[in-house]
Amino acid sequence: MRNEISSHVRVFCYLVLHGLTILEFAETSEYMCTDNVPFVEKGIKMLNAEILSTNVSGLMTCARYCLGKKYCVSFNYNSEKRQCDLNYKSSNNTDAQVGSFPSFLFSDIQHWPQRLSAVCSNHLCPLNTICIPDGDAPVCKVSGCLTTDLPAVPHAVLNTTVSARELPIGTIVKYMCESDFHPEATASCGLSGNWSYTGCRLAVPSSCLEVKQCGPSSADGEYWIRLPNFDFYPIRIYCHNMTSGNPEEFLTLHHENYGIYPSKTNRHCKGETYLYQTCEGRQGEVWYSKIRVDPVTMYVSVDDTTYANISQTPPKYGHAKDCYGSNEDLKVRPCGTKGEFIIDLRGTGWIVSKDQQWVTVGYKSVVEALSRSSEGAVIHLRCGGFDGGCIPKGWLALAPNVLDNINESSAVKYLCN
Template identity: 30%
Template sequence: MLNTPMLFSLSVLAGIMYTSSSVCTMVTMKRTILRDGKLLLGYQFYRMNQVPNVLQCARNCFFRRRCISFNYNIKQEVCELNNARLDSSDMALSSDPDFVYSEIANWDDAIGSGPCSKRPCRICEACYPSQSRYTCVKEELTSCRDVKICTNATSDGHYFIRPVMGTKPFVKIYCHLMSSKYPKDYVTLHKENYSKVPPINNQSCSIIDWNQGKPGVIYYWKIRLDVMNLRVVTNDRTFTNVSCDPSHFGISDEFSNSGKLCKIDSDYGTGVDCMEADCRPRRGQFHINLQGTGFIVQPSVSWLTYGLKPVFTSLHRSPTNEVITGVCGGNCGICRPRTFLFLELKT
């Protein structure tokens, strides 16, 4: 058995010897099967810790028929199983020097030698070998892709899943594009969520200019979620609508935008304004309200300012981290999450 991380492409080897208590098999590689420094995000359905090498990670993938590819963290010995592979134009591998990515179809079938070699279990079951026998164990649905694969569902709508396998609470997720190969996961928001960019000229604290930047309000009714990592895809605007109604900013009708189409492109959880740095109050604002969704904002998530002369006026969190409101701006100034906007399951 290999006991050290593999930092090389396996195509340079003629084969690898895999041993266990019941089998000793030469695994012959078909081609270059490892993508060093790469991983596929957004399609993990299972994560395992303390997996000693990439070969064992591949074996765990082989024993689950819905596993099509995997990410292996060499440094932390973490194996992530994916129910998708790089076969769509809108999919791309992410970069991380600690990872390798591989597709199970490129491995020799001998990787699964033993009682589970013929993949006898159903599509959403795991095969557990034990000497000359095997046990099939049904696994939980962790994403809309799982719902489609495991139940043959094709209708968009709300489904109960367990986004982090092994945790107690189920959550209701809206599955979008269920008739496609790769549905997308969304959290339906029950309260008002928005980002505001005021139409204030950057040379003044009060002059209204609907041609300055991309002012307006963007309202979010659903937010897309990377369910394995509980990371909000903040630039997804599938379930949003925008408004240039001046009343949203306390502006009178005489400063109406006269039917101008909104071009606001602010991300979820982001505030922007383009007034002079000394202007008060700031008018860029974001409002997150996850009440009733089963999620909260991860307490460790913090916001930073970016842009020209940025000013962060306030950031208010509710005690439960379900509601967060930020006010900021600059010339132009932006406040957004330091890295990513992660959620947690509400307990």
């Protein structure tokens, strides 16, 4: 009797493997074929070659999944958990590695007949799908997300070892965020087979108002913030008026920043005289120790003189004007111009934007000199007219200076919840 049953099982397995019985019956009974398929190796598992791991109803389904999956050349089947590992290496690969696992079966797909996959034979389904027979038509069923498509999360590195070429739908991959951010970000494999991710959340304030919210007792002083619009670039900022509901951001200057509107006129280059009468009251000098900036745009508030020493009527920040004489046809007169401004941002972590331009304003005005040094951290202007000179075109914009090495201990840093 036992020999008769064994013979029936062998006949049944032959029929299943050669596509001579219905696949649905095979799925309910295929566990009987495990011991009767000569090209299935027991207790063996292919290592470090996984495309995808998924749960199936049995050995035959695992084989059909491999036939329906591009680049699948072998599979592991865990008979206890009914887990199917599809592999991109076969036992013929010179670098193939196998291990001993009692509950596993291994087989190269080349031994399995294409007819087992029915209408999915020689399918053209995308990489992250499995071809599933559906009557007389093949269906490309999304099976997961390709690990080659894992998103590059800004300011983070993968915190998970990913060896498979594809991960199942619903998989969540973890990333480790860099300092100044909350520690973890994730990427999720969605139903469409595409990754979506949650980025690293900033833990450091991005404005003086957030500094105050993070540390309500914070006084005026230097703090570290990060700027989202500048790829979270870290900036040492001076927070002013912290006892108010609207503190302001200032950049502390470490070198002389000054402007001069001279009290002299040399209209015909024949000798200096007192300031020409129509220009009286416009002369003055200014020295800045801090400049007010907008942390969203890093535009300078050229009118703000909160931290400036002023003499008479000073020029605005980054403006160079005089009333020294008329410059005909935009040509500098032999006795030159005297309106001057020096911007020096060395040691602040910022430079004047390379796209920043200056334009002439006023009567018979000209730019005699406009020099940039230290990668744009220092701007020297000499402009003039009668009365006139040069001013920034549009906003005076700053840009990060990654060459500046600022001591982290020179400002207070908060990590907020």
